[in-house]
Amino acid sequence: MTEKVKVRIDGEVIAATAGQTILEVARASNTYIPALCYMEGLSAVGACRLCMVEISGVGRLQPACTTPVQEGLAVVTSSPQLQAYRKIALELLFAERNHICAVCVSSGHCELQTLAQDHGVKYVRYPYSFPRLPIDVSHPRYVLDHNRCILCSRCVRACAEIEGAHVWDVAGRGTQSMLVSEMKRPWGEATSCTSCGKCVQACPTGAMAEKGWGVEEMTKHRTTVSRLTSMREGS
Amino acid sequence: MTRITIDHVTRIEGHGRITIQLDDMGKVCDARFHVTQIRGFEKFTEGRPYYEMPSITSRICGICPVSHLLASVKACDEIMAVRVPSAAAKLRELLHCAQIVQSHALSFFHLSAPDLLLGMDADPARRNIAGLLEEHPDALRDGIALRKFGQQTIERLARERVHPSWTVPGGVNAPLDPQAREKTLAELPAAAAVVQRTLAMWKKTVDGFPNEIDAFSNFPTMYLGLVGPDGALRLYDGNLRFVGSDGAIVADQIRPQDYASYIGEASLPDSYLKAPYYRPAGYPDGIYRVGPLARLNVADRCGTPDADAELAEFRERYGRIVQSGFHYHYARLIEATYALERMQQLLDDPAILDTKVRAHAGVNSSEGIGVIEAPRGTLIHHYRVDDNGAITWANLIVATGHNNLAIGRGVLQVAQRFVDGNKIQEGALNRVSALVRAYDPCLSCSTHALGLVPLVLELRGPDGQVLDELATP
Secondary structure, three states, rough: OOOOEEEOOEEEEEEEEEOOOOHHHHHHHHOOOOOOOOOOOOOOOOOOOOOEEOOOOOOOEEOOOOOOOOOOEEEOOOOOOHHHHHHHHHHHHHHOOOOOOOHOOOOOHHHHHHHHHHHHOOOOOOOOOOOOOOEEEEOOOOEHHHHOOOOOOOOHHHHHHHHHOOEEEEEEEHHHHEEOOOEEEEHOOOOOOOOOOHHHHOOOOOOEEEEOOOOOOOOOOHHHHHHHHHHHOOO | OEEEEEOOOOOOEEEEEEEEEEEEOOOOEEEEEEEOOOOOHHHHHHEEEEHHHHHHHHHHHHOHHHHHHHHHHHHHHHHOOOOOHHHHHHHHHHHHHHHHHHHHHHHHHHHHHHHHOOOOOOOOOOHHHHHHHHHHHHHHHHHHHOOOOOOHHHHHHOOOOOOOOEEOOOOOOOOOOHHHHHHHHHHHHHHHHHHHHHHHHHHHHHOOHHHHHHHOOOOOEEEEEEEEOOOOOOOOEEEEEEEEEHHHHEEEEOOHHHHHHHHEEOOOOOOOOEEEEEEEHHOOOOOEEOOHHHHHHHHOEOOHHHHHHHHHHHHHHOOOOOOOOHHHHHHHHHHHHHHHHHHHHHHHHHHOOOOEEEEEOOOOOEEEEEEEEEOOOEEEEEEOOOOOOOEEEEEOOHHHOOOOHHHHHHHHHHHHHHHHOOOOOOOHHHHHHHHHHHHOHHHHHHHHOOOEEEEEEEEEEEEOOOOEOOOOO
């Protein structure tokens, strides 16, 4: 039998199940914690660092998406310090690649853009790196623009965990990290790709999009992945 | 030898500089127009999917983004090899007419009216829109109202006034809202009244500028514009026509796809703006002009009653082919009349409310060319794509580019007429700037460049030393 625990989230006592993460418990109780790499229905990787929370008695911030709850845990999900850190994380994402919302197919429907607006990112305090990055248009139906990729790896997990094709991976280290399809083949030549499009629906930005949509036109079905997972698990 | 520099030329779109070279006697011996910015849209769009080109290239300009959008979506239509649904073509033309109205209003009232209504020699501190407000408040209000009408129509159709995402390859992404149609139809008469009032005023005023009419690019060139199969004025779609300075048709019904056989582009040593020329005549003899005056010289008629009546009067006053660049202002008002009448025709057609407004397709052609008549003249977008739709090559020829040679020559003509190197007067230098303004150049567009507005005028002596400089604040 699953062990029931009681935790405090922003002062409120909440009943949870041991093994659940802080993010899952918070979202189940309608407490919003921002996150970009987390997607319901996929495994959590703790990559984007936007869901960092304060845990009493723990000296450093912890990612809510990968930290399991335990009896008596007390969590603060929003504070001036957390807001400041989240803003920095967002600005660094913008500085890392070439995010030009004005000409992006996902403008108006982009999770990165929405979070930036929510966190008052009006400008970026760090120098942009302006990397010269390719656009993979080789797939007949979809396009991958590395300029807009934040390396959240939601596409990697959606493809591997839901579709079972594992076309995508992240290759390279540090700032040289790049999303690659099938051992660095062009997407259109990836024989394991089933063209199901789950990666596109999982992508939080305009990095992956259906071909042919103009600026602001690429809306995504955000619930596709979690719905498929829940169907599979029969819940 | 002495050189005068006007740096920057004010009340134009983009950065430009004029240098005037004086000989030992203080007479103007040369004058040049330099565009001092570079942007590189043709290069940095390489590799991007073709369907992103409308939104990217519309960022070339905030004054006429609609023009770039439309030229770009037309080029993309060709890459997709689709026929745009008829209602979508009508809606695009409607949007374009609204854009012509707002842009012509901006050029005439906001940018040039300070010279035209307050006088070329008026105190530069007051020769601006604030001075206009004091002395000609009604004219200024008319100008603002007209531009507002154009901009609000664009917003009603496309949801955004600047850089809308409504026009897409294959058509537009939403049908016309019947309420937007009613509202625009209701506002049209007031806008038409503004243009009529302004035309009446201008017809009384224009002959008070005999020297400017005489010396503002008043020389023979060819003219280029789009015309319909019947030779009538076309703004959104048509074939290219070149006419000579004598009115004879030099080349007619050139399909936009064949533009490169007729238009060459020369690079100039002292400007980032290329100089297109009529290829069969070579460079620089193939000088031609585009824009409102050129279009009226090129077209047999406008095709709408009020505009045709105005055009007949214009031709009666100045001849079948009007050479003076000063008359770009007059031509702009006649075109605004046409654009408003055309809007009325388009909105009166119930088919404009049809909800089939977009054709979907992939890459069915490796090349696409889109040509429209932007407010400032013929605008050409030309793309090549690979099999997957990534841009491999792009070429944009923008209205101000076509006029580059004529503006350069016009600057010399007006400088020789008005500038006396022994006694430089601000009013004389302003006329040099005003010549540039008559063309309503968009330097941001023409170099696909970035930045603010200004121009510099430099006066240099025989040894090349700068003797005097007039820069705008």
